[in-house]
Amino acid sequence: MAEMVERSRRVASVRVLERRVDALAAAGEVSASRARQLRMVVGMWDLALGAWPKGAPRPGRAVASLFEESALRAFWGLAVAGRLRSRGDGTVRPLAAPTRRVVRDCLGILADVVVPGRDVWLPEVQQPRPKATVPPGQLAVLYRRLVDMASDAPVEGGGMSLSPEDRVRLLAMMAVVLDTGARSGELESMRLPDLAAGESRLLVRRVPQNGDHLAYEEVCELREGTGVAVRRWLRVRRRLVAPLEGAAPDALWVSLRPNQWQPEPGFPLKAQGIQKAYGRGAVALNGLMAGRSGWVPLPTTLEQVRRAVALPDGPGAAAPAPPVGA
Structure with a gap:
């Protein structure tokens, strides 16, 4: 999403709108x-009022x-x-579909705060058709094949190659997902x-894609094969971070x-x-695996x-998992 240009907040209605967003964030009613x-959309309103189209009824001072x-x-x-954002090079490009959906949703949230109960006009934004997922019945087959790939030989195919380290990280990451x-x-x-x-x-640490839902933490059980794949990756990871000066990073996935x-x-990563x-x-x-049975x-x-993976219905209340080696 393009970076918004610097806003002046000169218009009284925009300043009020900004304060409403600050209050929502401070109260924890919306995620970070x-x-x-929401602040991006407030900035877009500031820019819009400075470039209002000729002949269109102009909003008053009231928010x-x-x-x-x-x-x-x-x-x-x-x-x-695309007239309410800047890419830094002066170019103007139409708003991409995902950004349109974000702006539309934010307008709805702001309307509920500013004019609660009023039926306001909101634009229609077409939802894209999601890409096909792995059929649920084939997930188990895929999982078994992934955790069985224990060879240290490079994986080559499709004009690309995977080093042993690439393979170990990929299989661990896939099993975790x-x-x-x-x-x-x-x-x-x-x-x-x-x-x-x-x-x-x-x-x-769940971060729901719908920004209306707050982040939450959930402890997930890992299957035995996933544990094996993760342990292989941890051995590779230790070799990668050992030469780094200072404190080694504690991120699970590293370059x-x-x-x-x-x-x-x-x-x-x-x-x-x-x-x-x-x-x-x-x-x-x-x-590499094209045409192989299963x-x-x-x-x-x-x-x-x-x-393709079934997720729980809502936030869990589980405590953090014990640390490695505990």
């Missing part, structure tokens, strides 16, 4: 991610006037055209103390090789790096696997 999105249908339609037209349904951001937040002794349980940002391997690592590994494994081709995005 949703609060950031409620921002949620009149004529004002919302004018705001939406500017937002969709199949047991927990963790998103890439939730994988990024995993730490060594989140693993119970024997790698039988793992604390997952395997240097990159343009980090001169050494062993640094914590970010969500984007986790997604890329999975994608490369899935292509290589599918190329092999279920891996989806090419981690999200497709995650959505």
Whole structure:
């Protein structure tokens, strides 16, 4: 999502709107991610009022006037055209569909706060059709094949290759996802103390994609095969972080090789790096295993696997898992 330009908050209605968002965040009524999105939309309102389309009825000083249908339609037209954000190079691009959904949802939240009970106009945003997931009946087959891949030989296929370290990390990560349904951001937040002794349980910090739902923690049971895969990865991980100067990172998933940002391997993987690592590994494994009996081709995005895993209905109240070695 493009970075918003600096806002002046000169208009009284926008200043009031900003204070309402601050109050929601302070009271814990929205998650931190949703609060950031709401502040982004407040900034978009500030920009919109400085570039209001000619001929459109202009909102008054009262904050409620921002949620009149004529004002919302004018705001939406500017937002969709990309005129309420800046990419830093002066270019203007239409708002992407995911960002449109975020802005639309934020407008609804703000309307409920500013004009509670009023039926306000909100734009319709088409929901994309999700990519196909692994059929539930094939998840067990996929899991068995993954945890059985114990060879240290490089995995090659699809014009790509996986080193032994790549393979060990990928299989451990996949097994964890199949047991927990963790998103890439939730994988990024995993730490060594989140693993119970024997790698039988793992604390997952759930960050629901719907920003209306607050983050929560859940202790997930790991199957025996997942524990085996994770222990193999922990041995590789120890070798990677050992040469680092200072305190070694406690992130569960770390890099395997240097990159343009980090001169050494062993640094914590970010969500984007986790997604890329999975994608490369899935292509290589599918190329290698194509046509083999019982092999279920891996989806090419981690999200497709995650959505195939049944998740619990709501926040759990479990305490953090005991640390490794406890």
